[in-house]
Amino acid sequence: MDKIALLSGSPLFEMLSNQELEYVAELSRPRLFKAGETIFEEGELGDSIYVIASGEVEILRRDAAGAPHSLAALGPREFFGEMSLIDKEYRSATVRAKTDCELLHLTAENLTAFRKQHRDGFTFVIINIARMLSARLREANTRLAARS
């Protein structure tokens, strides 16, 4: 897997320099999941982020009766797990491999090591996460406005 090519194309690492991308690549660990395998469960502890190298994952959330509902599917270069990384809460949804997939895994500890070496690069990662969350909030607001 060409980690740097993958990371440079991911919205999570937009604006990072080559040197910063190389360092993130060294800090990341490839993980393989089979189709149907759970990557993490809703309500679990977790402070790591995943970038999809290949394959697709499905985001699922349980309703009040406990039945899972698919919220979204993510594909190559997209990332997930960022919410628990930032707000330190429990995983808000279950993520399951929709197909066989290869992911890059970055823990909070590894990102801390990145911050020690590349403050600006780390700041951009946080800004990129904030952009993603902001985009989702805007989308939710638009939907709410359309309903009312």
Place this chain on the structure above:
Amino acid sequence: MRPRRLDELKELVASPDFRSWWEDLVLARVALAETEAQREEALSSLTAMEFRAELSQKHAIDTLYRAGESEDQAAHLLAEAETLENRSFPGVAAFEEQRYRVSELWYRLGALETQLEHAKETKQSAAQILTLERQRQSAADEYEKETARKNRLWDEVERLWAKSAEVSLLRSEQQLQARKVRREAESLFALAEERKKRALGLRTGSEAAAAAVEAARARLEAARSAATERFGALAGTDFLFFRHPQDSRHAYAVALVEDTEHYNVEVRPLALYSVEHRRGVAFLEPARAQAPGAEEGDHRFEQYFLHGRKGEPRRTPV
């Protein structure tokens, strides 16, 4: 463990001396892996052969028991056949006696019939003829009765002989079966012995393979010790360690393995990492020359980012 600057360490890892040591280490590891695989193969062959020898031995013993059972059965049948044969002898004697008696009666009946015909031809008195007729009838009845008895006696003798013949047939079959099963048991004992001998040979091979593993381990250990002598490294199993020249709490680690599973980063052979002395390789950072200086001692970020989880786990995740 000698202190080394990062640029020195990079030079060392790229040097022909280090590369030659690395090749030795890789070869020693390959040799160890190969000898371990050979030992495992030899051990599994040995275990399988010992098990097969034991199984053949047990099977042979069971078969021998079966041969014994057939022999016992044959002996039992022989005795039964002899008993039947012996029981037939008095029957034959009684039949012979009866046959003689019936023959006597036949002659007597013949004489009475002649007498009766003569009396009728010579026109003897009716009373005499009636007396002779009664005598002939009585002799004929007795002859018939005794003939039937003679036949019954013969039937009994024949029944005993037939039964004896059947039992003899079964006995001969059981005898043959016993010989056959005994030969089968003998060949199984021979097979078990042959397998025991082969297991002995395999044991020798397995011991040689174990000795080869020990030699390969010693070679690998010698390669590790050479890293200490030649480069001043602290030699671990998967890493070589060098002291950080300015920071006694940190060290540099040179990876000697490829591992994507067990460390916090994807470990690649001969990659350089920075490690903190308390956590060691439990947390690897890719080695970089510049040490973090700014904001040293300010741990607000780490406290939030690494330990900032608040509250208890929710009962119902939202």
